[in-house]
Amino acid sequence: MNRIAATRAFVEAMGGLGNYYTKQYLGGNRDVIGVLTAEEGNLLRARSLARDHGWWSCVIRAMQGLRQLYGHTGRDSEWSRLVDEIVPDFVESSTEGPLPGREQEWNLFTQDRVHLARKARRLAEAERLQKLRIDWSRHRAGPIVRKAPKEWDDAERDTVRSLATSLHEFAQIQREQGSARCVDAYREALSLAENIQDSSGAAICALNLGHAYLDLKGLRDLTIAEHWYGRSLELHPKQDVLGRGKCLNQLGAVSFERFEEARQAKQPPEECLAHLSKAAKCSRQALEMFPPDAMEDLAVVHNQLGNISARGRQLETALHHYGESTRYKERQGDRFGAGQTRFNAAAALAFAGRFADARDWAQAALRDFQACENADQELLLTLKLLERIESALRGTSPPS
Incomplete structure (x- = not known):
């Protein structure tokens, strides 16, 4: 076997491993994280070799395994760097669409870009990229969904799964923007997942429908939210x-x-x-x-x-949990989430009359939000909380 063939065999093997364990993870088997941790170096090497040789599908398959590993363990900054490095490999810069011949890989890769934009709260960017994915997926799935689901073969079911995934991701972005329209995309994604008997995908859709009915003002209904959370529990x-x-x-x-x-x-x-x-x-x-x-x-x-x-x-117990939450958020590099937890702790301490401690937590929350994009509302709320705390420490009433 010559050197190129041996390299290709290694890259294909690692890509197959990444693809297999991704399916296992998404199917609910979280134990595969141990295997992916052990194989991280090989997956990174396979990714590098695949890029060198232009084996684009192998790049994506290796990245799939790394995505599950880094996402599960909160290594967001490392994952972001890996994604940014390969944008020119798949994306036409003028349109954000796929480079010729790399459409399938572009679709999966753009999903990663959307996830990162959402994490960074760049929701307009995430929505724009996700619309491109939906348009691409609908075009491919159109002839299939016009047939009865029982007539679909495995390849067609995978195409429908891709559309369902794109719709679900779009609904996530809409929900994060506070739009009640997210329910339509969630329901369509759920229906498609059920048609291909994807119980894991359906469970995720049901869970997020619960989030929509719990969190969005225009939809809020605790009974409906509870129904969807219970349905998700049944499906997992x-x-x-x-x-x-x-x-x-x-x-x-x-x-x-x-x-x-x-x-x-x-x-x-x-x-x-x-x-x-x-x-x-x-x-x-x-x-x-x-x-x-x-x-x-x-x-x-x-x-x-x-x-x-x-x-x-139970304030001391609460502070323990807030501290643990902050620690996990910081390990992920999630300053926004850490700020939210610190704000909650500050509010709890202020309610209990421990204003000096509350000020410390609130000031830390303020620093977190100042380091984040698109956190204006949180900054305003934190400043108002600090104003009330300072007034209490001075023994005066805060300005109205």
């Missing part, structure tokens, strides 16, 4: 403890919101406490299910347990 396979943990944490979030509504409506204390207890139970179950390297999910559940503990007047 038993072995997908991470996915099921996310659902449980969100069911806890619904109970926490019910507690807040009951408290504000001055409902009987026992009713309020029942909601808060259920929220704590669900979130603790989720925390026990999350693996130690699932940093993003651990950050979320610790923040929620901080909020729950603070409302239950």
Whole structure:
């Protein structure tokens, strides 16, 4: 075997490994992270060799494995660097569309660019790129979806899956922009996932429909949100403890919101406490299910347990959870998320009358938001909180 053939065999083997373990991970098998960690060096080497030789599909397959590894372990800055390096390999600079002959690879690669834009809160950029993906996917899937699903072959189901994934991602961006229109894209993606019997994809769509009905003012309905979180829990396979943990944490979030509504409506204390207890139970179950390297999910559940503990007047427990959430956010390089958690801690401390400590947390939150793009609203809220804290420390009323 000559040197080029041997190199190609290695690159193909590593690309196959990256592709296989990506499917395993997305199917709920999080144990593959251990294998991907062990193979990281080989995947990076295969990526480099594939670029050198113009084996573009192999570049993407190696990147798929690295995507799951870096995403799971919160290594966002490293992943961003890898993506930025290969933009010229797949993207026509004047149109942002694919280079000739690299359309399939462009579609997968653009998905990575969209994810990074969302992480950086560059939502207009993310939306623009995602619209390109949807247009491309709809064009390919059009003749297929006009046939009955039972007539689709494996390749056609993969094409439909690509469209469903693109629609789901677009819905995510719309939801992050506060648009109720996200529900339409989520429902279309869910329908397509069900048509190809993709239970994992359907579970993710259901989970995010729950987010929409929990978080968006124009849609907010806790009963509907709870329905979709429960549906997502049913769809996740038993072995997908991470996915099921996310659902449980969100069911806890619904109970926490019910507690807040009951408290504000001055409902009987026992009713309020029942909601808060259920929220704590669900979130603790989720925390026990999350693996130690699932940093993003651990950050979320610790923040929620901080909020729950603070409302239950367990301030030291709340501060422990806020500290853990901040630690996980910082390990991911997520200054915006760290700022949100620090803001929550500052508000809890201020409510408890510990204004000096509250000021420290609020000032740290302010520094986080100042380091982020598109955080104007959070900056304003933090400045207002600091104003109230400073007034309390001076023993004066804040200006109206």
